Amino acid sequence: MDHIKDVHTLDPAQILQLLQEAKEKDGPKDLSPVLKLLNHSHKGVKELAKELILQKAGPGDVEKIIPYLNQRDPEARNLAVEILYCLVDQNLAAVGNLLACGKEDLAIYACQILGYSKKEASIAFLKKALDAHSPNTRNAAVMALEKNQADFDFTFLIEALKKETEQWVKFSILEVIAKKGRLAHTRALFGPLESEPDFIKLSILEILAKLGNLNTADKLHVYCTQYEGALFSAYAKCLLAIISRFDIQQVAQRPKVIDQLATIIEKNGQPWETYQTIQMLASLKEEKFAPLFEKRLSHQHPLVRIAAIEGLCSLPRKDTKDMLNGFLNDPSPEVRDAVSEIINGKKT
Numbered sequence: 001m002d003h004i005k006d007v008h009t010l011d012p013a014q015i016l017q018l019l020q021e022a023k024e025k026d027g028p029k030d031l032s033p034v035l036k037l038l039n040h041s042h043k044g045v046k047e048l049a050k051e052l053i054l055q056k057a058g059p060g061d062v063e064k065i066i067p068y069l070n071q072r073d074p075e076a077r078n079l080a081v082e083i084l085y086c087l088v089d090q091n092l093a094a095v096g097n098l099l100a101c102g103k104e105d106l107a108i109y110a111c112q113i114l115g116y117s118k119k120e121a122s123i124a125f126l127k128k129a130l131d132a133h134s135p136n137t138r139n140a141a142v143m144a145l146e147k148n149q150a151d152f153d154f155t156f157l158i159e160a161l162k163k164e165t166e167q168w169v170k171f172s173i174l175e176v177i178a179k180k181g182r183l184a185h186t187r188a189l190f191g192p193l194e195s196e197p198d199f200i201k202l203s204i205l206e207i208l209a210k211l212g213n214l215n216t217a218d219k220l221h222v223y224c225t226q227y228e229g230a231l232f233s234a235y236a237k238c239l240l241a242i243i244s245r246f247d248i249q250q251v252a253q254r255p256k257v258i259d260q261l262a263t264i265i266e267k268n269g270q271p272w273e274t275y276q277t278i279q280m281l282a283s284l285k286e287e288k289f290a291p292l293f294e295k296r297l298s299h300q301h302p303l304v305r306i307a308a309i310e311g312l313c314s315l316p317r318k319d320t321k322d323m324l325n326g327f328l329n330d331p332s333p334e335v336r337d338a339v340s341e342i343i344n345g346k347k348t
Helices: 001-007 011-025 034-038 041-055 059-070 075-088 092-100 104-114 121-129 135-147 155-163 167-180 187-195 198-211 213-225 229-245 248-252 255-267 271-280 286-300 302-312 321-329 334-347
Strands: none
Touching: 001 092, 011 034, 011 041, 011 121, 011 302, 034 041, 034 075, 034 302, 041 059, 041 075, 059 075, 059 092, 059 104, 075 092, 075 104, 092 121, 104 121, 104 135, 121 135, 121 271, 135 155, 135 167, 155 167, 167 198, 187 198, 198 213, 198 229, 198 334, 213 229, 213 248, 213 255, 229 271, 248 255, 255 286, 271 302, 286 302, 302 321, 302 334, 321 334
């Protein structure tokens, strides 16, 4: 490999041959000449040099590769980044220290590279990057946390969400929580659910819908009267998504949840969510819900009328014949068909 020190005297074919030979041997010990080939004009030389570096590099070589992140040649920079993706855990400190260099582009590279780490120690560097002045660096740190394979406590991400000033970075934080979060992290989201703008609240409700349990559903009860419009609809979807993962008899032991379902029927304007809610309450077969169902019999949407009819028929009443016969002339064919099926089912 000593010949590579004089690359200006060799053509690409000769260099490629030397690189291939080096891959098949124990050397070289000094990769500096090979690193210089990342700037070579021949793409094949660049790629084979990258392969050799990945094969032979040790912890001490990481610091030699980092300066190539400053190269004017974008291909050389990209190759250096790709190499460091694979070598980052050999020298985390060398990469992490780039966050303090004062250059935004290098700090962003550092975050991207740290995202490929499998070591818990990398999280401390990314946590520090969340305090960077540049929103681009902060966002890069968030995206790296999504990719990073180390296990970590999400509490600091919730705090970052609260103090972040750029809404697009907030969205990135929520995406990470949605992808990697667990039930334990849902408690901390109720604070932002009170203080954040509506469009952030919508994203938080989607996360709670995915991660929450019946305790989460209990805590949502304050929003059934507090929210209106799109927020109320998102809240209703969140609650229904959580409840759907549990047996209805478990849900029945939660008075706050049952009260929320009743409020959704009263207040929600979305037919499908109202239909789902009536079905849930109807499965409890309790007469106390009859007035709720009866009010929906005159609802303008056929789906809600069908839900109300089915809900009333699920109750332990002696006779629903008159009600059913009245709906055989409903203007909606869907309602008429649903009623006919119920009547035929009863006859059989």
